Amino acid sequence: MLAKLSLSFKHITLFLFIFFLLVSFTFDFPRRNQSISKWVPSNEAKKTPKGIATASRLPFSTESAGATIENASPIASQGQPTKPILRDGNTTLLQMAPTYIKAIMDLEDTTFPRLDCPLPNDHRYSYLKADSKDSPQDSTTSRPKYFFALNLHQRASLLPRLFGSIVESMRFLGPHNCALSVIEGRSDDGTFEILSLLREEIECMGAAYYFNTSDTDPEMRDRINPGDRIKALAELRNLALQPLMDCYHKGESTDDTTIIFLNDVAICSEDILELIHQRHHQKADLVCGMDWTYVGPDPTFYDVWIARGMNGDTFFNIPEDGDWNSAWNIFWNNPTALESISAMKPFQVFSCWNGATAFTAKPFLESRIKFRSSHEHECPQGEPGIWCTDMWHLGYGKIAVIPIVNIEYSDEAATKIKDEKGYVSNWMGRGGESDARIEWDSTPPEAVKCMPSYQNQTWLPWGRQLDAQESTPGGVDLV
Numbered sequence: 001m002l003a004k005l006s007l008s009f010k011h012i013t014l015f016l017f018i019f020f021l022l023v024s025f026t027f028d029f030p031r032r033n034q035s036i037s038k039w040v041p042s043n044e045a046k047k048t049p050k051g052i053a054t055a056s057r058l059p060f061s062t063e064s065a066g067a068t069i070e071n072a073s074p075i076a077s078q079g080q081p082t083k084p085i086l087r088d089g090n091t092t093l094l095q096m097a098p099t100y101i102k103a104i105m106d107l108e109d110t111t112f113p114r115l116d117c118p119l120p121n122d123h124r125y126s127y128l129k130a131d132s133k134d135s136p137q138d139s140t141t142s143r144p145k146y147f148f149a150l151n152l153h154q155r156a157s158l159l160p161r162l163f164g165s166i167v168e169s170m171r172f173l174g175p176h177n178c179a180l181s182v183i184e185g186r187s188d189d190g191t192f193e194i195l196s197l198l199r200e201e202i203e204c205m206g207a208a209y210y211f212n213t214s215d216t217d218p219e220m221r222d223r224i225n226p227g228d229r230i231k232a233l234a235e236l237r238n239l240a241l242q243p244l245m246d247c248y249h250k251g252e253s254t255d256d257t258t259i260i261f262l263n264d265v266a267i268c269s270e271d272i273l274e275l276i277h278q279r280h281h282q283k284a285d286l287v288c289g290m291d292w293t294y295v296g297p298d299p300t301f302y303d304v305w306i307a308r309g310m311n312g313d314t315f316f317n318i319p320e321d322g323d324w325n326s327a328w329n330i331f332w333n334n335p336t337a338l339e340s341i342s343a344m345k346p347f348q349v350f351s352c353w354n355g356a357t358a359f360t361a362k363p364f365l366e367s368r369i370k371f372r373s374s375h376e377h378e379c380p381q382g383e384p385g386i387w388c389t390d391m392w393h394l395g396y397g398k399i400a401v402i403p404i405v406n407i408e409y410s411d412e413a414a415t416k417i418k419d420e421k422g423y424v425s426n427w428m429g430r431g432g433e434s435d436a437r438i439e440w441d442s443t444p445p446e447a448v449k450c451m452p453s454y455q456n457q458t459w460l461p462w463g464r465q466l467d468a469q470e471s472t473p474g475g476v477d478l479v
Contacts, residue, residue: 086196086213093190100194103160104167105201114161115414117268118425120172125273128280130174143247144179144208146170146276147361148260149240151183151233155264156190161411162262163198168269169260170207173276179208183240186215210243227380231373234383237261238371241364257361265291265355265407266414270424274434275358278346278402282438285396286388287346289405291355292417299408299417300327305451306385307401308350309334312445312462322454341403344427345436348400350445350462351388355407363394379450379460389462392444404434 089097103109107117130145148166155162170178180202184192195211202209216236222229241259258276271289278287288307292299301307304327307315311334317326331338340347363369369390371383378386388399406421408414427434447459 086211087192089193089196090188090190093193094197096190097193097197100156100159100190101197101201104163104194104198107164107168109160112157112160114164114411115266115268115418117161117165118270118423120168120270120273121425121428122172124428125172125277128173128273128276130177143244143257143361143365145177145256146173146179146258146260147241147244148178148180148262149237149244150181150262150264151185151236151240152187152191152195152264153185154187154189154191156187156194158264158266158409158411159191159194161266161414162264165267165269165272166262167202167205169272170202170205172269172273175202175206179210179243181210181240181243182212183236184211184213185236186217208243212239214239227373230380230383230386234371234373237383241370244361245364257365259357259359259361259364261357261359263291263353263355263409265409266411267356267407268423271356271405271407272358274405274424275356275402278400279358279360281435282346282400283398284400284438285391285398286352286357286359287400287402288349288352288354289356289407290401290403290421291407291409292413292421293409294413294416295324295327298328299420300324301330302409303352303354306382306388307352307354308385308388308445308448309337310348310350310441310445311337312350312448312459314449314451318451318454318457320455320457341401344403344434346400346402346434346438348398348438348441350392350399350448351385352399352401353382353384354401355409356405360396363391363396368394379448380452381450389448393463397442397444398438398440400438402434 099111103111103114148170166180170180182195184195192213199209199211214236216232218229218232218236221232240261244257244259258279260272260276262272275287275289278284291302293302294300301315304314304316304318309315309331313333315337316324316328316330317332318324319326326332331341337347337349369387371387372390373383374380374386391397391399404422404424404427406417408417424434444462446461448462449457450460451457
């Protein structure tokens with residue numbers, strides 16, 4: 001009898017031990033199974049069941065650690081996208097992120113103050129929509145029709161408006177026909193965490209989402225090696241375009257893809273759609289909006305270092321002492337551009353970026369061009385200015401400013417700009433000025449102002465810098 005009781009006790013003890021192990025494993029499994037979000041094409045990411053908690057896709061950590069993209073492939077490479085490992089998210093910031101995600105995905109959300117934007121004009125932009133929802137784009141086998149690209153640092157407060165407008169634009173155009181690529185750098189305000197968690201929402205829409213980080217610090221690079229700031233900025237822009245280059249396949253048409261490259265601006269979806277519309281309507285290679293800043297009570301055109309008119313000059317005069325007191329006198333020596341901007345009509349320029357652009361992907365996909373810094377014998381200037389010069393050299397000189405697209409770099413200031421300059425929709429039906437066709441000039445200005453600093457301004461033949469370069473069989477040597 002005693003032996004039987006002893007045996008039963010052993011069985012009970014063994015059963016309790018096994019039960020304890022099973023319970024411990026069940027509670028510990030989510031922590032052991034946490035995985036890091038990868039840079040993957042949409043169809044691969046969609047294999048993750050929607051019901052899996054976000055925590056299982058992004059590890060929580062009480063400390064934010066930096067990470068860099070290692071062994072990034074060159075911009076013209078072919079093959080599958082690289083899969084960099086992203087740093088851990090900060091626990092507190094990850095807990096804050098869902099509120100931002102909700103605001104981004106729901107434009108009626110009023111949690112954060114942001115620029116008020118109208119709904120896009122369906123009649124005006126309907127032709128831009130994808131042909132068929134039954135033929136979703138697969139980022140591993142074909143290129144999207146619309147490729148959104150951004151570089152961002154420390155801009156969490158702007159994300160509800162900026163990404164809310166991007167999401168609204170993608171919904172309008174057809175998410176399956178869109179891709180979004182973001183390079184985030186060194187943020188500790190929640191920008192990284194918000195953009196990491198945004199992946200699931202974007203992919204559930206049907207769009208491809210490529211998110212990566214970089215520790216590249218342009219200002220620090222410039223302090224270590226003067227002149228390296230532009231090189232670093234060019235590298236970051238190229239990283240944002242890398243997924244599109246990775247999806248390149250020989251023999252495919254390269255005419256249809258439009259790249260929408262945005263700065264950290266407060267922008268409406270109608271601004272984005274108008275840029276895309278004007279690129280097609282004008283048969284342009286590149287179109288830009290007009291970005292503004294407030295250095296006083298009145299708005300001042302911001303991107304004066306990059307933008308050049310068809311007379312080769314800056315949009316307003318800046319003397320050697322750097323005084324911007326003439327900023328109000330825009331196009332003071334360019335009557336053609338002055339007439340156009342006064343009538344809010346699109347007009348051709350030699351170069352622009354201006355915070356928001358839409359341009360053809362063709363020269364990128366053909367491996368003929370990329371963003372770069374200046375060579376030894378070139379005018380030292382910003383990477384968009386160099387890129388525009390390269391575009392002209394390759395025959396892509398249909399570059400235009402769309403003056404009804406006006407943007408600023410904060411929600412508060414953008415509201416003032418919209419009050420001052422008007423929304424895109426305010427200019428519809430006013431005699432068709434915004435739809436006036438540009439009479440393109442295929443000849444660039446003979447000379448363009450080179451302004452590496454306010455104290456150093458000279459006029460140089462536009463193509464002199466290119467004459468010093470050796471050409472490759474694929475086009476200009478832009479490396």
